[in-house]
Amino acid sequence: MTQAASFQADADTNSLSDAVAGSTDRARIACPSCDLLFDVTDLPDGATANCSRCGNFLTTNKSDAFERVTSACIAALVMLAVACAFPFMQFSRAGLENTMTLPQTVMELWNNNMPWLAIIVASFILIIPAVVTICMLVLSITLTRNHSPSWLRQLGSTVFHLQNWSMVEVFFVGVLVSLVKIAKMATIVLGTSFWAYAAFTVLFTLAVTNLDKFQSWQKIEALAAE
Amino acid sequence: MSNARTAASQDLSSCHICLKLVNSELHHCPRCGSAMHKRKSDSLQRTLALLVTSTILYIPANILPIMYTDQLSNSAGSTIMGGVVLLIKLGSIPIAAIIFIASVLVPSAKLMMMYYLCWTVARGNLGSERQRTVLYRVTEFIGKWSMIDVFVVAILVALVHLSGILVFRPGVAALAFAGVVIVTMIAAESFDPRLMWDNLEEETEDE
Numbered sequence A: 001m002t003q004a005a006s007f008q009a010d011a012d013t014n015s016l017s018d019a020v021a022g023s024t025d026r027a028r029i030a031c032p033s034c035d036l037l038f039d040v041t042d043l044p045d046g047a048t049a050n051c052s053r054c055g056n057f058l059t060t061n062k063s064d065a066f067e068r069v070t071s072a073c074i075a076a077l078v079m080l081a082v083a084c085a086f087p088f089m090q091f092s093r094a095g096l097e098n099t100m101t102l103p104q105t106v107m108e109l110w111n112n113n114m115p116w117l118a119i120i121v122a123s124f125i126l127i128i129p130a131v132v133t134i135c136m137l138v139l140s141i142t143l144t145r146n147h148s149p150s151w152l153r154q155l156g157s158t159v160f161h162l163q164n165w166s167m168v169e170v171f172f173v174g175v176l177v178s179l180v181k182i183a184k185m186a187t188i189v190l191g192t193s194f195w196a197y198a199a200f201t202v203l204f205t206l207a208v209t210n211l212d213k214f215q216s217w218q219k220i221e222a223l224a225a226e
Numbered sequence B: 001m002s003n004a005r006t007a008a009s010q011d012l013s014s015c016h017i018c019l020k021l022v023n024s025e026l027h028h029c030p031r032c033g034s035a036m037h038k039r040k041s042d043s044l045q046r047t048l049a050l051l052v053t054s055t056i057l058y059i060p061a062n063i064l065p066i067m068y069t070d071q072l073s074n075s076a077g078s079t080i081m082g083g084v085v086l087l088i089k090l091g092s093i094p095i096a097a098i099i100f101i102a103s104v105l106v107p108s109a110k111l112m113m114m115y116y117l118c119w120t121v122a123r124g125n126l127g128s129e130r131q132r133t134v135l136y137r138v139t140e141f142i143g144k145w146s147m148i149d150v151f152v153v154a155i156l157v158a159l160v161h162l163s164g165i166l167v168f169r170p171g172v173a174a175l176a177f178a179g180v181v182i183v184t185m186i187a188a189e190s191f192d193p194r195l196m197w198d199n200l201e202e203e204t205e206d207e
């Protein structure tokens, strides 16, 4: 997903003093890691800006980003619903078998007197990813349609704060590890839900990488000012 | 490097929720409404307190059983390291390596790296700023991957419950370990990497 066009964000004193003078109409960003100022107003479509001092990612400018986020989120929600409704894996040994669904990973922890662990696991693999996907969907649709409802700011803060706490991809690696762990003990059959959660992991990651924090907030602010 | 201009040198603060540059005197971000600080407040003290908490949690996470295996009438608890040793004995070297890296190496390395970063900032920023920023971003990135072992326990407990033949039950260490991961993630969030560059600004301003 690296962009062909690379953009060297301008950090020299002259262009910055210009940026400071016309502070409202220039798009400026301070590097979140080292605080250096950059003017990213003229970032070309499809380009990515990185900090010239510490190398940290700053922002990326894709004109169709919000549409991409919308379609990825819709597909992701469908996949998540499928993942919750169907069997995830089946375990059979000596004529006996167990079928596991995604909500059961949480319920069984609860039944084993570990309510806190159940809540933590449920949050990281189902609740936070679902909430973030729904919020990203509403945010991208609202921004594509150039609407500016009063709750848009709150929605933006929620999305960008909760994103770091989703662990879909980590859970998926956990699934693969457990498969190998018990493969020798019994026969494992992968269910519909397994593939749906795999697709959800990909679509969710796609939506998160396409929703740029800086560009989203620039747009939220521009719409509020109208 | 000498003509580098930071937001702080222009009396601007970058909002950590929406990246908006606002006048340092403001207390709330005009764009997203969150509380404003030039640097995250009490970053070093808060990070250190959280690091100590997760170091303490790290002890029960490693010495108590993370999962119990009930086979016929036997019940055996296994610790994280015990699980790794068992996997090596079973010949699953790659999986043993994944569990060892995710559950043993990553959390301890992350704790040590965070202590090191706090120490360098407290001592007036020793070493290369760029390298330490990379180190910080590594700790931020690897943090959640330590949850793998907790998820493995959750999956095995849900999947395998053949009463009287083979049952997996979760151990207390799973909760302690989830605690370590969460608290170190909050510690990484409360650490302000810009503190590492601030002395550099003061030095160049003095010249």
Ligand SMILES: [Zn+2]
Residues within 6 Å of the ligand: A031, A032, A033, A034, A035, A036, A051, A052, A053, A054, A055, A056
């Ligand atoms: Zn930087």
Ligand SMILES: [Zn+2]
Residues within 6 Å of the ligand: B015, B016, B017, B018, B019, B020, B029, B030, B031, B032, B033, B034
């Ligand atoms: Zn803000």
